[in-house]
Amino acid sequence: MHICVFLSAADLDERYTRPAREFATLLGKGGHTLVWGGSDSGLMKVVADGVQEAGGRLVGVSVAFLAGSARKDADEMVIARDLAERKALLLDRADAVVIMVGGTGTLDEATEILELKKHGHHTKPVVLLNTNGFYDGLKEQFRRMDAEGFLPVPLADLVFFAEDGHQALECLERAAGRG
Template sequence: MNICVFCSAYSLDDRYSAPAAEFARLLGEGGHTLVWGGSDAGLMGVLADGVKEAGGRLVGISVELLKHKAYDGADELVTTADFAERKAQLLMRADAVVVLVGGLGTLDEVTEVLELKKHALHDKPVVVLDTEGFYAGLRTQLERMDAEGFLPRPLGELITFADTPAQALEQLKA
């Protein structure tokens, strides 16, 4: 499976980097391909290193502005002109999407993917690995949108949440 992962490009505390490394190991050992933002920084670098060390394939989709942070050693590295083109390439090359902890860029990416899925422009699974309850607020907001009729499809058809890396991968396989 080609699995797109959205996550932080910042170096984070072990409580966030350890689950990212475990998820990367599971991807690589499972023979999956990581499709990610192409960076060697922060959690992106942790993911790429872990997938590569475990025997997986790496497809990086970088952006011109950040090409100086591109991961050296990706099996394939594409540089796009801007973030919009990068998001389109990430989704196009993926069979599924996983969201790890991240900042505004990650939030932008997951909401765009959900908006496209809401309109049936793709039907790829989207799983949030909710490490340390990081996305509890997002989950609460999405549940409220669902309960109050703001979503044309049930929330469970758009996104699922996992507590562990193994659970996230199992949800993708389901």
């Protein structure tokens, strides 16, 4: 399965890097391909290293203004013109999406992917990986949107909230008919 992961390129502490590395190892050992933003720094590097070291493939989609920080040893690297094209290419190359910890860029990617799914532009499973409660507030906001009628489809049909990498991968494999 080609799994797109949206996450931070920032250098983060162990409470985020350790679970990210564990999830990456699960992906690689499972024979999955990581589709990611292509960066060779921060948490993106941690995940790409983990997938590659565990036997998985790497498909990066960088963007022209960040091409200098793109990973050199990916199995495939695409350079998009801009961030909008990058998001479209990432989704196009993926069978499923996992949203990991990140900043405003990750949040932008997550909301666009969910908006596209809400409107039927894709049916790929989306998992929000809530490492160490990072997305507790967002999870609560989504639940409120659902409860108060702001979502035209049930929240459970848009996104699955996973508390760890094992739970995230199980959800994806169930959605793909492997679990």
